[in-house]
Amino acid sequence: MNKLIQPRRAALAAILLLAGSPACASPHGWGKASGIVRDVLVGAALGVPAVQGDWQGDLQAAGSLVATGGTTYALKELIHERRPDGSDRKSFPSGHASIAFAAAGTLENRYGWQAGLPAFVLASFVGVARVEARRHHWYDAVAGAALGTGTAFAITRQRDSDVRLVPWADGGGGGLSLAARF
Template identity: 55%
Template sequence: MRRSLIVLGGATALAFAPSAHASDKGWNDAGSLARDALVVAAFGVPAAQGDWDGVLQAGGSVGVAGGLSYGLKEAFPERRPDGSDNKSFPSGHTSISFAAAATLQNRYGWKVGVPAQLVAAFVGLSRVEAEKHHVHDVLVGAAIGEAAGFLITRKANDRVQILPWGGTKSGGVAITMRF
């Protein structure tokens, strides 16, 4: 766990090393660096622990979020607030950031996940402040990333699982434990 926090902390420090002054370019650069730091952490934390399943799950989460975001950009062109192109919806930076953060949280728990989620939220804020996205672009990107991270990633210790289930007339929660 300590190694995970060190990798996450180092990646986060790299993201905020340059000054994010109040210009659009400063916000854009800071958000891109924070996104990159989260991706490095999503792969680096499991790699530092020799957790190769975690590395593969990080790749799946980030890849699905990025791919889905790209596909939606093509299917639903929307002009960016700065007018630079028609690829505003959804925010790919945000979806990838939240996929990485959700992967870290789901696999390693809140001590790693909460700081990662805060960095992902900063990425979303930076995209709005840089005038690259509307608020709804960022919210949809965050939802895509969270869904990808939580659906693809399994806990590092999966001996106990809590699984909700439902049908048309009933539902419940199943708790399983592997011995």
């Protein structure tokens, strides 16, 4: 079975889950959808390597998720940013976004852009949904995205790939650039 089939199935499953989710018109709907998509990404980050027998990839994915989660927790305890809905002072950074981007970064860094592109699209949805749910400010989601992606790229090693999506950021913005090896 082609190694790219599994990431495509994971992306298709995520899209089908989103299509079957309730409308996201209310903050509660956005919050629920962001949790579902985050969980799908974590499942893909851990499941794709397992299905392929890539136990090193599974360990790297788990390490990335644990390191991201721990760092996110520590930052929430150190930085007392009030959430937009006023519920508490643990807004910065977004844990949902950091974990979603750690999962996406792990998939991209380990398996290439074919797995990474749909995963980053879904992770971006999680960040937007957390803002729409009024659980985070936009900068909480951006910081979570940077933290998760950075941790994933620091811990996960590529399996093999000639084409890569590389995240970048500077004072004026950020994005993804396409890198190809010939």
